[in-house]
Amino acid sequence: MSEKRQRLIEALSGSLPSANLLWQKEDTAPYECDGLAAYRTLPLAVALPENEAQVQAVLKVCNEFGVPVVPRGAGTGLSGGAMPMQEGIVLSTAKMNQILNIDPLSRRAILQPGVRNLAISDAAAPYGLYYAPDPSSQIACSIGGNVAENSGGVHCLKYGLTVNNVIQVRAVLMDGDVVEFGTEALDAPGLDLLAVMIGSEGMLAVVTEVTVRLVPRPPVARVIMASFDDMTKAGNAVADVIAAGLIPAGLEMMDKAATRAVEEFVHAGYDLDAEAILLCESDGTEEEVTEEIERMSAVLRESGAIRIQVSQSEAERMVFWSGRKNAFPAAGRISPDYYCMDGTIPKKAIATLLNQIKEMEDRYGLRCMNVFHAGDGNMHPLILFDGSDEDQWHRAETFGNEILEACVALGGTITGEHGVGIEKINTMCVQFDEKERDAFFGVKAAFDPAKLLNPDKAIPTLHRCAEYGRMHVHRGQLPHPDLPRF
């Protein structure tokens, strides 16, 4: 062990109970990656503070030593945001998992950052309330991670993303100062730094407390499962539903490859002949849902649905959703590995992108299945590959980048809810120019002047973008390969 590392560990030992500091390889190994398992690094140490004062102490030590800190929640992130740095430590919020307060009258919950997303709704259930953003990973992912990624879920079209449901965030800056973003009211003096914190991927401050808004659980929910014999028709149906003035509680789409994979897994009775399936949910009071389901069914039929089934019971609703909710494990069953993309596009471009992806499947010699948040144009192509084959991983990665670039070209973005992390850092060069990236570095430095908090993630340097540009030239895809790219 190097002398610096030795001294760092000694200093950290002074800030934490001894069981809360890990530095032996066998103890730190479980932290070497997050949900993006293709990227792995062992950190110098892992700190597991139990409270805000310990977070402050850890950050102060690291600040003094000039050692980078990578915050980590449950480690389910899909973009490598919590991937450790070799020369840095991981700060895990796993031991800060208390629900501090639930106030049913003001409909607020105050949470430590390590509280699991689903635990909030479970704790609020006795009051008829719940926390609306529901990422598919909700049994595992933490509210701190949700804040860092601005996570969304199936119900975000109607109920909003993390940013629309978090009222206040308490956090510790790299120098140990405690700050509050937002107030207990609906706004705060000064700039909206709360909004900047949300989706900031652990690069601005370590979140130590989150106040969320709870909403009443609608008494009734019903879902329509509509089959289409044509992808373009299904894509257009999504736009038609919205254009008719309807905001479904969820509007999700699965292509044929996805339907087949999940049906084998969950046996929900999905229509295996359909080219695409739409799940369109209504929630509210009995009368409201009846009225809405009727209007939705009419629009879907008009848009060319060949088969429409409406859930007749809560049990059946769960069955209809089971495939969608299990799409990731289903992909895991039919392929050794899968690579999940997260680009978002205008709804009118859904069919175009899906057709482009089909063409890419042939070109890269890899299969791709699509299950996604159609209502807000948030695509989740799952590229299937075998990670033990270096060449397949390389192809999957390039395939993924091409999809993201297509999303940008269609007027969209490279990431809707999973974050940039380390994974999409190169494609950031495609979406933002040098001056915009400089502004992002400025935002980072405004919160973390020492650049020690999760550095080197999310915002690419000029040098990195130049490298990425050269890679493109190799693939012969840039229009003017002879021109300098910077």
Place this chain on the structure above:
Amino acid sequence: MADLTNEFVTQIKEAVAQKRPLIIEGSGSKRWYGNVVAGHRTLSTAGHTGILDYDPAELVLTARAGTTIAELEKGLADRGQMLPFEPPRYSSESTLGGVIAAGLSGPARPYAGGVRDFVLGLHIVDGKGDVLKFGGQVMKNVAGYDVSRLMTGSLGVLGLITQVSLKVLPVSLAQSTLCFALSEAAAIHQVNAWSAKPLPITGSVWHQGVLNVRLAGARAAVASAEQQLGGTKLAPEVAAKLWLDLQDQTHAFFGSASAMVGQRSLWRLSLPAIAPAIDAALIPGAQDQLIEWGGAQRWLWSDASPEAIRQLARSLGGHAVLFNNQHAVGDVFDKLPPPLLAIHQRLKNTFDPHGIFNPGRLCQGL
């Protein structure tokens, strides 16, 4: 329909070269809002107009900053949609850029969300004269920091907003307003208790012993909520006028001559919805409050010292805004704690390093 971006860039570069700050203005309808910034040249966005993209099926509208809110609302209404955050307009010439920069929202704020909840992306010209684009025209976007929302409510101190993409929503099929005679404390409790139930509440106001609650949504939902809540139903035209008057602050409370006499100022207290009723013995004027947002926004005319009012709001978990700074004294907004102020200063330095835009309007020294 004209794109004046290049002219803005020229004006900003000139201002930097001459070290002469600019006051950004749309129609000037909110000139009185924020700290007083006097004696500088004005940069007007008024000619920079036009809806650039609007497809009802996308629920996204993109327009230049000088476009009037009236024009946007007309375009949306033609397709059965609306701006869900109900911005106060103050004038028929109010512009999109001004609404975004001021960040003010109307009666639907706690239910549908505020301006910040509907901003998807924007373009700015920064204080170096560079055109920067953040966010986008899609519902979900986490690429890079959320600079679009940072600009929302920034009162123009970071950059000139030139173009904005907003999320919009369909207009509700049915609407209804119910009226109840209740004391201040009882009204605040009641609205919050109702809000914890699955009821389509989209507005609430208490004034002079009367609580009005607005319902909006699917026909069946509004009808069954009316049954559940009881109260007296307002005639549709009376209700429509009430909510418009609250949105635009043309309600008698805001303009009452008797209220404006002497050294009284209009205060906006932004509080946790369930904060207790304010004691008129402590804060003169508290006996005649207008309370919106289920208790989260409380208006009062008072000549109490700004310190007393701010102190009270802070002790309740919120903050206070000297809303109509007619006496032009002191800070309009609460002071920021030092670590937050330091972040603000560094952000200012990033986006407006020469201090060209609206100096001091949001916060002294910024």
